[in-house]
Amino acid sequence: MVIVITDGESPNDMNDFIGSANAIKAKGTRIIVIGAGADLAAGAAALPMVSGPVHDSVTIAADDYFMSGWSDVNTLLTDLATNVCPAVSNQFVDISYIDDDANEAVVGTLPSMSGLSGDPIGFTEAAARAGVPAGYSFVGLDSANPANYDDDYDALQHILIHVNHALTTTSLTVTRTIHYVGAGALTPADVVQNQEWTVTTDQVTHTTVYTTAQGYADVKTPVLTGFSADVATVPSVDIPAPTSVKPVDTEVIVTYTPLPKAPEVQTGGSARH
Numbered sequence: 001m002v003i004v005i006t007d008g009e010s011p012n013d014m015n016d017f018i019g020s021a022n023a024i025k026a027k028g029t030r031i032i033v034i035g036a037g038a039d040l041a042a043g044a045a046a047l048p049m050v051s052g053p054v055h056d057s058v059t060i061a062a063d064d065y066f067m068s069g070w071s072d073v074n075t076l077l078t079d080l081a082t083n084v085c086p087a088v089s090n091q092f093v094d095i096s097y098i099d100d101d102a103n104e105a106v107v108g109t110l111p112s113m114s115g116l117s118g119d120p121i122g123f124t125e126a127a128a129r130a131g132v133p134a135g136y137s138f139v140g141l142d143s144a145n146p147a148n149y150d151d152d153y154d155a156l157q158h159i160l161i162h163v164n165h166a167l168t169t170t171s172l173t174v175t176r177t178i179h180y181v182g183a184g185a186l187t188p189a190d191v192v193q194n195q196e197w198t199v200t201t202d203q204v205t206h207t208t209v210y211t212t213a214q215g216y217a218d219v220k221t222p223v224l225t226g227f228s229a230d231v232a233t234v235p236s237v238d239i240p241a242p243t244s245v246k247p248v249d250t251e252v253i254v255t256y257t258p259l260p261k262a263p264e265v266q267t268g269g270s271a272r273h
Helices: 011-026 044-050 070-083 125-130
Strands: 002-006 031-036 065-068 091-099 105-115 136-141 157-165 167-181 191-202 208-211 227-229 250-258
Touching: 105 157, 125 136
Parallel strands: 002 031, 031 065, 091 157, 167 250
Antiparallel strands: 091 105, 136 157, 167 191, 191 208, 227 250
């Protein structure tokens, strides 16, 4: 938009300007002319030819030329600025982290960004990764995030960043010890069975889950001459389901008991005990 203020004093100068004005309007630029002063009458007829593209004498938003005294020019310019010239203001975009493990609940924000309508927002994945809240892992930017600032000043734009719960993984070894007793020097050595567990801790909820792919195999009790065992076979244990209870070492005791001795029998005499 071009605003021209003239007193119309020189018809020759005005005629020269008409040609320049036409070149400006040919490029799509609107020209608003304000004619002011006592000598305007001489060049007033040229105002419609300089201004354009339209003049309907209805509203200031549509009129393209005005005739006024110098004292009214300030008022006209103020009206033009407030009613014709487009307002230049920033659009705002808020930025939120949403938790994919909690139905996309908002779990964090970054400072809003602002810019002119049509300009690129310019938010980057690097900026998203840098601001991930503690306990979370970056998943990705939402596919519907806007690339440019829009022209809807009544609605806030949104950038969404998907995150999920960060998990830490460690290992835990637990044992089942089969301990034999009761056979003195003949007592077998202990049998130790290992079970490896994966320990996974959620860094947001701080809950821990223990999982394993191992059970315990059955173990046959060694047979000892002169002794009986209270357990012939220590049974197997199936692979347990994941649990939030920490696994612990266990012990199974197998007890040997001496067998009763048969009475000694002597030929030709009485039995001795």
